[in-house]
Amino acid sequence: xxxxxxxxxxxxxxxxxxxxxxxxxxxxxxxxxxxxxxxxxxxxxxxxxxxxxxxxxxxxxxxxxxxxxxxxxxxxxxxxxxxxxxxxxxxxxxxxxxxxxxxxxxxxxxxxxxxxxxxxxxxxxxxxxxxxxxxxxxxxxxxxxxxxxxxxxxxxxxxxxxxxxxxxxxxxxxxxxxxxxxxxxxxxxxxxxxxxxxxxxxxxxxxxxxxxxxxxxxxxxxxxxxxxxxxxxxxxxxxxxxxxxxxxxxxxxxxxxxxxxxxxxxxxxxxxxxxxxxxxxxxxxxxxxxxxxxxxxxxxxxxxxxxxxxxxxxxxxxxxxxxxxxxxxxxxxxxxxxxxxxxxxxxxxxxx
Amino acid sequence: xxxxxxxxxxxxxxxxxxxxxxxxxxxxxxxxxxxxxxxxxxxxxxxxxxxxxxxxxxxxxxxxxxxxxxxxxxxxxxxxxxxxxxxxxxxxxxxxxxxxxxxxxxxxxxxxxxxxxxxxxxxxxxxxxxxxxxxxxxxxxxxxxxxxxxxxxxxxxxxxxxxxxxxxxxxxxxxxxxxxxxxxxxxxxxxxxxxxxxxxxxxxxxxxxxxxxxxxxxxxxxxxxxxxxxxxxxxxxxxxxxxxxxxxxxxxxxxxxxxxxxxxxxxxxxxxxxxxxxxxxxxxxxxxxxxxxxxxxxxxxxxxxxxxxxxxxxxxxxxxxxxxxxxxxxxxxxxxxxxxxxxxxxxxxxxx
Numbered sequence: 018x019x020x021x022x023x024x025x026x027x028x029x030x031x032x033x034x035x036x037x038x039x040x041x042x043x044x045x046x047x048x049x050x051x052x053x054x055x056x057x058x059x060x061x062x063x064x065x066x067x068x069x070x071x072x073x074x075x076x077x078x079x080x081x082x083x084x085x086x087x088x089x090x091x092x093x094x095x096x097x098x099x100x101x102x103x104x105x106x107x108x109x110x111x112x113x114x115x116x117x118x119x120x121x122x123x124x125x126x127x128x129x130x131x132x133x134x135x136x137x138x139x140x141x142x143x144x145x146x147x148x149x150x151x152x153x154x155x156x157x158x159x160x161x162x163x164x165x166x167x168x169x170x171x172x173x174x175x176x177x178x179x180x181x182x183x184x185x186x187x188x189x190x191x192x193x194x195x196x197x198x199x200x201x202x203x204x205x206x207x208x209x210x211x212x213x214x215x216x217x218x219x220x221x222x223x224x225x226x227x228x229x230x231x232x233x234x235x236x237x238x239x240x241x242x243x244x245x246x247x248x249x250x251x252x253x254x255x256x257x258x259x260x261x262x263x264x265x266x267x268x269x270x271x272x273x274x275x276x277x278x279x280x281x282x283x284x285x286x287x288x289x290x291x292x293x294x295x296x297x298x299x300x301x302x303x304x305x306x307x308x309x310x311x312x313x314x315x316x317x318x319x320x321x322x323x324x325x326x327x328x329x330x331x332x333x334x335x336x337x338x339x340x341x342x343x344x345x346x347x348x349x350x351x352x353x354x355x356x357x358x359x360x361x362x363x364x365x366x367x368x369x
Numbered sequence: 370x371x372x373x374x375x376x377x378x379x380x381x382x383x384x385x386x387x388x389x390x391x392x393x394x395x396x397x398x399x400x401x402x403x404x405x406x407x408x409x410x411x412x413x414x415x416x417x418x419x420x421x422x423x424x425x426x427x428x429x430x431x432x433x434x435x436x437x438x439x440x441x442x443x444x445x446x447x448x449x450x451x452x453x454x455x456x457x458x459x460x461x462x463x464x465x466x467x468x469x470x471x472x473x474x475x476x477x478x479x480x481x482x483x484x485x486x487x488x489x490x491x492x493x494x495x496x497x498x499x500x501x502x503x504x505x506x507x508x509x510x511x512x513x514x515x516x517x518x519x520x521x522x523x524x525x526x527x528x529x530x531x532x533x534x535x536x537x538x539x540x541x542x543x544x545x546x547x548x549x550x551x552x553x554x555x556x557x558x559x560x561x562x563x564x565x566x567x568x569x570x571x572x573x574x575x576x577x578x579x580x581x582x583x584x585x586x587x588x589x590x591x592x593x594x595x596x597x598x599x600x601x602x603x604x605x606x607x608x609x610x611x612x613x614x615x616x617x618x619x620x621x622x623x624x625x626x627x628x629x630x631x632x633x634x635x636x637x638x639x640x641x642x643x644x645x646x647x648x649x650x651x652x653x654x655x656x657x658x659x660x661x662x663x664x665x666x667x668x669x670x671x672x673x674x675x676x677x678x679x680x681x682x683x684x685x686x687x688x689x690x691x692x693x694x695x696x697x698x699x700x701x702x703x704x705x706x707x708x709x710x711x712x713x714x715x716x717x718x719x720x721x
Binding site for chain 1: 536537543546586588590624625626644646647648650663667670671675701
């Protein structure tokens with residue numbers, strides 16, 4: 018199959034080709050959280066939607082949110098609107114969203130709580146998400162790539178164990194340090210569930226997927242190998258065996274030196290990089306995978322000449338290699354939408 | 370003076386010799402936040418002290434807090450008990466500590482607010498801190514090294530601009546991006562003030578100093594060079610010209626790849642490393658400076674075999690080079706003191 022697929026490359030969408038490492042006419046651009054709170058039309062729809070969970074689980078609404086930024090800006094990719102802890106909810110963990118607090122879960126901290134989780138009904142619960150993907154695939158502009166996503170097992174586990182977002186991930190780390198076998202059961206459940214979740218998104222129409230390991234930088238060396246590289250690698254290999262032509266982007270956020278060899282170890286086609294990675298180091302990564310990033314979201318909020326200058330530097334340093342323009346982290350809620358417009362124009366006008 | 374000083378090395382304290390790069394009989398050990406909330410005697414004294422500022426500014430109390438862990442554990446170093454925002458207070462910025470919130474400052478976000486700050490009265494305000502240092506020098510066990518400290522200009526600026534601790538340092542970053550000249554004035558004031566502050570600590574008896582750049586990892590490449598490396602380098606060079614034999618430890622926390630060349634660029638004798646740095650990378654740093662770190666504080670809280678195993682690995686990997694055993698970040702408040710005792714014994718028993 019491989020040679021046939023390669024022959025098709027010329028007809029594939031720009032973002033797909035860039036993720037697969039083909040030479041492209043210009044770097045594609047999309048932005049993490051390009052759908053969301055910085056857009057007045059999102060805030061308006063969010064206010065009408067009732068709960069945040071209802072927004073995520075109503076295909077009509079979730080698809081609309083995904084499409085909103087595409088009506089304003091010429092992005093090359095659109096990422097499914099959903100949230101990382103939905104998978105925990107689908108495994109049976111009680112999930113709630115509280116105003117100003119983000120996701121709140123009934124913590125899973127021992128084997129008894131773990132035994133309550135099951136994949137048996139996950140696809141029923143996640144059915145609306147797959148339906149959102151199907152709608153989007155029909156409604157998106159033809160040249161725009163639809164990106165599915167999930168949290169990496171480690172990052173999802175930090176939410177599930179802590180019960181909410183945290184800075185130190187104390188409970189998850191301590192469980193992992195104290196009881197590798199028990200914590201490993203949770204991680205392996207998440208490897209299985211995440212593989213199925215992403216697989217279904219692909220079957221519904223996702224053309225690429227991104228695995229967010231937002232808290233990967235919390236772990237020392239041995240833990241990073243065991244709880245970040247290994248599980249993500251298992252997911253990527255399983256996805257590749259089922260869907261060999263769907264590119265996988267891994268985003269082990271802010272892991273610095275650990276980025277070296279990460280794509281090779283996991284089999285990911287592309288890695289997302291945060292805003293603090295030196296571009297000379299990112300250039301080295303481009304030899305073995307596509308690099309996606311890394312404008313500082315604060316610079317997008319500032320806009321103007323400081324944003325333009327740094328974006329130009331990123332394009333000059335990375336734009337001639339395997340590259341997708343993005344931020345180093347999600348768009349901030351107080352970002353003026355016109356800054357996004359100016360950025361997308363700048364990136365689309367640049368040529369290698 | 371240099372050769373004479375080198376001849377004296379044999380008579381210097383263990384921690385000083387290790388920081389200067391001499392071959393030592395065993396790696397010295399001290400822990401960030403070794404004085405503080407995990408100790409019941411600290412909590413008892415803290416409750417009696419009234420405000421946190423009163424605790425920091427009363428030499429008898431601050432010295433007592435610094436000494437408390439030394440009565441329990443055989444540390445090779447003791448770090449002055451004080452807090453990073455005290456310098457902002459001494460420059461005239463209103464500082465308060467609120468329960469459960471940490472330091473709260475009247476934000477400095479423009480040139481008008483900046484113009485209110487002055488070094489004119491800083492030594493008067495900081496006099497009690499210098500007095501604490503003098504007391505400690507008399508009261509510490511003879512073999513224990515007294516470490517002074519200050520925040521790096523960038524990290525102190527994040528507190529001063531934001532007005533409190535934050536995760537994204539949005540206001541400081543945006544000011545730095547928007548107006549390099551104006552933000553540069555704040556940084557240069559802090560370079561001058563920090564140099565004087567550390568110089569006075571040294572004159573009062575501090576035998577080594579550590580510069581904490583806790584938020585150094587928040588900045589992209591160009592900003593890191595300008596707002597972290599350059600100011601810390603200026604401070605180190607000025608200190609070295611006045612006090613050539615006092616070792617300087619710089620701790621640009623969690624900056625990953627940026628650690629390469631950091632000691633050379635700043636002139637620091639030693640760099641603190643966070644828990645996520647791969648030890649093979651840390652070994653490379655040891656060729657040009659002493660490395661201090663990097664046990665995960667969560668492992669110290671967990672204790673037992675997981676802590677023992679990782680500490681042994683750190684000692685095996687780094688203990689034969691230029692090394693000071695420490696944590697990758699401060700001791701957590703819920704750490705059982707007996708874990709600290711077990712760790713110190715393990716490190717002191719190890720031989721290269």
